[in-house]
Amino acid sequence: MALYDLNTLLSENTYPGRGIVIGESADGKSALFAYFIMGRSVNSRNRIFEMHKTGMRTRAFDESKMVDPHLIIYNPYLKLENIDIITNGDQTDTIFNYIKEHGDDGTSFVKALRTREFEDDAPNFTPRISGILHYASGNKFDYEMSILKSANGDGSVCNRFFYSYKPRAGFGHFIHTYKCNGNPIPSFYGEPEEVSMPNTAKELADICWNNLNADNKVSLFVRQIPLDGSKPTEIVINKNA
Numbered sequence: 001m002a003l004y005d006l007n008t009l010l011s012e013n014t015y016p017g018r019g020i021v022i023g024e025s026a027d028g029k030s031a032l033f034a035y036f037i038m039g040r041s042v043n044s045r046n047r048i049f050e051m052h053k054t055g056m057r058t059r060a061f062d063e064s065k066m067v068d069p070h071l072i073i074y075n076p077y078l079k080l081e082n083i084d085i086i087t088n089g090d091q092t093d094t095i096f097n098y099i100k101e102h103g104d105d106g107t108s109f110v111k112a113l114r115t116r117e118f119e120d121d122a123p124n125f126t127p128r129i130s131g132i133l134h135y136a137s138g139n140k141f142d143y144e145m146s147i148l149k150s151a152n153g154d155g156s157v158c159n160r161f162f163y164s165y166k167p168r169a170g171f172g173h174f175i176h177t178y179k180c181n182g183n184p185i186p187s188f189y190g191e192p193e194e195v196s197m198p199n200t201a202k203e204l205a206d207i208c209w210n211n212l213n214a215d216n217k218v219s220l221f222v223r224q225i226p227l228d229g230s231k232p233t234e235i236v237i238n239k240n241a
Contacts, residue, residue: 006174006195010211015040015181016188018088020131021204022143022165023172023197031133031141031225032172032197034208035076035086038216043067048238049219055079055092056221061240071119071126077221080104084223087130088177091116091148095132104134109144110162117158118148123184125150129175139227142166145175149187163192172197200224201233209237 006021021034037058039045046065047058055078060066074090083104085095091113098112109132119126127149135141144164151157165173173192178185198204201224209220217239224233 002194003171004174004193004195006207007211009174009193009195010208013180014213015178015185015216017126017177017185018129019174019176020086020088020129020145021172021174021195021197021208022086022131022133022145023195024141024167024169025199025224026170026197027199028169029227030199031135031143031167031227032201032204032222033084033086033131033133033143034204034220034222035088036208036212036220037076037088037218038212039218040216043072045216045218046240047072047218048240049076049221049236051234051236055085056236058219061238071121077223082135084133084135084225085131087128089119089128091128091130095130109146113146113148113162114160116148118150118155122155123153125153125155125187126185127177127187129177129188131175133225135225135227141225141227145173145192147175147188149189153184153187170197171195201235205235205237 018037048061050059057075075092078085078092078096095112099108127147130146133143146162148160174195175192201222205222220237222235
C-alpha cells in the first residue's frame, strides 16, 4: 500500500466531507487522532465542536439558523477507561453504550456497528466512519476503523468494512466519508489511506486545518495521548469561533 502525504490528500480534495486520522507519532511516544467536519449547506456549516465531561459534541453556532439537527448534532468523541471512540455520527453512542453494557472483549466495536447502517440522506447515503483506540499497559495501544456504506449508491444494501491495526511509529490511517465533491457525492472507497504522522497534536492540527478547503471546513478536533501515561493534549478549532 502506498504511503500518502496527508497535506496532499487534503489540499487536493475540496470535499472529503468528514474525516478520521489515527496513528502513532513519529517519535513513537504518543497515540494521535484527528476528526474534522466540513459542510456545503448553511445548516452543515453552522456548527462548532464543544467539549463536555465524557467527550465532545457538535452544537449549532447560531441556534436560530439550525434547520434540522438530524445527522448534524451528535457526539463525535466519547471516552471510556482506556478507550477512545471517534465517529462521524450518533454511532459513537452505539459503540459507547455497547461497551458499557457488554464490556470490551475485542469484538465489541464490530458487534456494535453491525447494528447500524449508512446515513439516511439519499441520494448521498453518506457512509458512517468510525474509529476506536484501545490503550494497554506497557506503553502500548492498538486501533480499529470501520466504514458502513451503500453498495455503490444502492440504498437498499449496506456493506460493512472493518480494519484492525497494530501501530507503527510515524504511520497512521485516514478514512473520510466522500471520495471527492460531486452531486450526489461519491462515497469513499477502498481501504483507509496509510499516511505519515507527525510528532505532536499541534503539528497534526496544522496539517489538517491548513490544508482543508477554506470554504468548506467547519471544525477540527485533535487528541494526543502520551503512551507513558502523562496528560493528553486536546486541540479544538472552530471556524465559527
